Amino acid sequence: MSKSFCIMPWNNVSVDPDGSVKPCCISRDYIKKSDGTKFNLGHDKIEDFYNSPDYIEIRQKMLSGETVPGCSQCTQIESYGKESKRIITNRRFADQLNQTETTVKSDIEYFDLRFGNLCNLKCRSCIPLNSSQLDKQVIEHPKLKKFYHNSNYNINDWYETEIFDSNLFSNLSHIKLLYITGGEPSLIKKNFELLKKLIKEGYSKDISLIINSNLTNDKSDFFDLIVEFKKVSFYASVDGYDSVQEYLRYPSDWSQIDKNIQKLVERRADNIELKLAPVIQIVNLGSITDLFEYAEKFNRQADKLVVDVFLNVLENPSYLNILHLPNEYKIECWNRIETWVNDKCQYQSELFHSQLETLKNICFAVTEHPEEIDTFFEFNEMLDKIQRTSLADTIPELYKILHK
Numbered sequence: 001m002s003k004s005f006c007i008m009p010w011n012n013v014s015v016d017p018d019g020s021v022k023p024c025c026i027s028r029d030y031i032k033k034s035d036g037t038k039f040n041l042g043h044d045k046i047e048d049f050y051n052s053p054d055y056i057e058i059r060q061k062m063l064s065g066e067t068v069p070g071c072s073q074c075t076q077i078e079s080y081g082k083e084s085k086r087i088i089t090n091r092r093f094a095d096q097l098n099q100t101e102t103t104v105k106s107d108i109e110y111f112d113l114r115f116g117n118l119c120n121l122k123c124r125s126c127i128p129l130n131s132s133q134l135d136k137q138v139i140e141h142p143k144l145k146k147f148y149h150n151s152n153y154n155i156n157d158w159y160e161t162e163i164f165d166s167n168l169f170s171n172l173s174h175i176k177l178l179y180i181t182g183g184e185p186s187l188i189k190k191n192f193e194l195l196k197k198l199i200k201e202g203y204s205k206d207i208s209l210i211i212n213s214n215l216t217n218d219k220s221d222f223f224d225l226i227v228e229f230k231k232v233s234f235y236a237s238v239d240g241y242d243s244v245q246e247y248l249r250y251p252s253d254w255s256q257i258d259k260n261i262q263k264l265v266e267r268r269a270d271n272i273e274l275k276l277a278p279v280i281q282i283v284n285l286g287s288i289t290d291l292f293e294y295a296e297k298f299n300r301q302a303d304k305l306v307v308d309v310f311l312n313v314l315e316n317p318s319y320l321n322i323l324h325l326p327n328e329y330k331i332e333c334w335n336r337i338e339t340w341v342n343d344k345c346q347y348q349s350e351l352f353h354s355q356l357e358t359l360k361n362i363c364f365a366v367t368e369h370p371e372e373i374d375t376f377f378e379f380n381e382m383l384d385k386i387q388r389t390s391l392a393d394t395i396p397e398l399y400k401i402l403h404k
Contacts, residue, residue, distance in 0.1 A: 002065035006074070006086040007093045009059050010104055013050075013167075014112035015041045017129055017183065019158030021049055022070075023058055025112050025179070026085055029070030031055055042158025046106045046167045059102040076315055082358030083351065092177070108171045112179040115159045115190040119183040121214055123249045124383060125239075125279045125314055129153050132183060141386055147317065147379050159190055168194075172203050181212040186219040195225040204229045212237060212277065215260045216252050227269050235277040235310060236261065241290035247394045248283055250387050265298055265306055275310040280359065281320040282376055283391070285333045286398055289340040292348075299347035309348060311355040313362060319379060323362060324372035329401050334363035373402060 008014075008024045015021055019040040021031045030038045031054045039049035049055065061068050067075070074084035090097060093109075119131040127148055128135035132155070138144045158164060178198075185191045198204045209229040215236045226232045238257060239248040246252055264274055276295050278288060295307040314320055322330065341356065384390055392399040 001090075001097055002062060004065055004067055004071065005062045005090070005097070005099075006071065007090050007096055007099070008086075008110070009055060009062065010099050011093060011096060011108065012089075012110040012112065013041065013046065013108050015114060016153065017114040017117040018153040018155050019043070019164075020153070023055075023068075024085065024089075026073045027070040028072055029068075040158055041167055042161045042164040045163060046108065046171075050106045050108075051103045056102045059099075059104075063099070063102065073315055077313070077358070080313075080358045080361045082313070083354055106171075107174040109174055110177040110179075111168070111171070111175060113159075113194075114181055114183070115188050116157075117155050117183045118187050119214075120187065120216060121184070121249050121252055122387070123214075123237075123239075124283070124380075125248070125281055125317075125320055129155075130183065137386065141382075144382065144386075147319075172198065172201065175203065175207050177208050177210070179210040179212075184214050184217070185211055186213055186217045186222045192222070192225070195228075199225065199228045206230055209233070211235065214238075214249060214252065215257050215264075218256070218260060218263075223264070223267065227272065230271065232272040233275065234264065234272060235275050237279075238276050238291065239278045239281075240284045240287055241294050243394050244284055244287050244290070247389055247391070248279075248281075250383075250389060261298075261307070265302075268306065273308065274306065275308045277310045277312055279312045279314050280322060281314040282322055282325055283320075283380075283395065283398065285322050285325065285330070285363075286336070287395065288333075289337055292337075292340055293344060296345060296347060305347040305349060309352050311352070311359060313355075313359060319372045319375035321372070323365060323367050324369045324376070326401060326404075327366050330363040330365075334360055377402070 006024070012024060013021065014023065014025045014027070019042045020038040021041055023029065023031065031049050031052060032038055033052070039052065058068055071086070074086040077084040078087070117130050117132045117135065119133055122131060122134045122137050126134055128138050138148060180191050180194070182188050198207060205228070207229055208231040209226060210233045211226065212235045215238065226234070237249070239245055242254045245254050245257065268274060276291060278284065278291055280288060292309060295309050298307040299305055313322070318324070337356065337359070380391055
């Protein structure tokens with residue numbers, strides 16, 4: 001198997017909230033037609049795009065060990081020693097890694113679906129494509145547009161078409177893994193419809209479900225549905241403890257998130273794993289151990305791993321990347337993390353510790369990009385003014401260090 005090989009172009013269909021088809025959710029490229037327009041899961045048949053020249057070229061490059069430009073995020077993550085989405089997914093589908101053909105059957109086992117961008121938050125590391133509230137904020141404050149480069153999208157009802165139904169429903173018996181998010185998945189009606197259909201028709205017992213939710217909503221009916229699946233990985237998009245979370249994922253309410261996490265822990269079935277999934281960025285690196293400790297308290301109480309932590313180290317936008325923090329501060333932050341791990345971490349998974357090694361490598365990487373910090377301040381201060389928040393009040397330590 002070549003170093004660039006990834007199973008996803010052989011068994012996965014991923015879409016953006018506007019229905020545009022990608023080789024995977026973090027790919028920089030889209031699957032395009034001969035005229036350069038993007039294929040869309042709601043307007044084009046799977047059999048038409050799954051063996052299109054674009055897809056065939058990607059598979060050929062992977063089989064030949066060539067670099068696939070759109071896969072740069074996994075390549076970058078792996079350069080720091082972290083297990084990328086490519087590695088994790090290859091391990092999940094280990095029995096399928098002996099691929100030799102560039103054309104394949106359109107029997108899709110892994111769907112990554114985002115039914116629009118309906119969301120109730122305006123997270124600082126997010127983009128308008130993935131959040132209706134953030135999209136609205138940018139429309140109301142046009143000066144923010146300079147910070148968001150992906151503006152070529154059209155959120156619509158692509159998932160309500162007959163073609164979409166045909167694409168998905170013809171594959172129900174093949175699906176082994178389903179990822180749903182948004183926007184915020186617990187707010188999106190189509191997610192409820194799909195989960196209920198899979199349960200009613202008996203497919204759910206054979207499907208592993210991955211959900212990424214901000215846990216700001218008390219949607220008991222949503223939680224009642226997910227327990228019907230073979231296995232559920234519930235990723236809570238929580239970037240910090242208490243006020244740090246509320247600052248980064250505005251206007252979330254920590255008390256509500258805490259209540260929902262406690263409910264999930266209390267109702268936790270054997271087939272559900274709960275993971276806090278912070279995006280590690282400039283703002284929260286120095287305080288992330290507070291969130292680690294919050295998760296570990298649940299584990300100590302249960303005397304086993306109940307709440308895991310899955311680290312997402314932000315790559316883009318570059319001005320939020322921790323690489324650009326002052327080198328001494330990055331090392332200081334790492335020392336704080338290492339002390340917590342040595343003194344208080346008992347139950348976190350092997351993957352968590354592997355991801356920490358990646359974080360360590362980044363923290364010790366010597367970089368000098370003051371222009372990125374300048375851009376960070378321009379962006380962050382603009383948001384502070386719009387949202388009536390304050391970095392100086394929320395994390396005074398970071399504010400003082402960056403203003404030196």
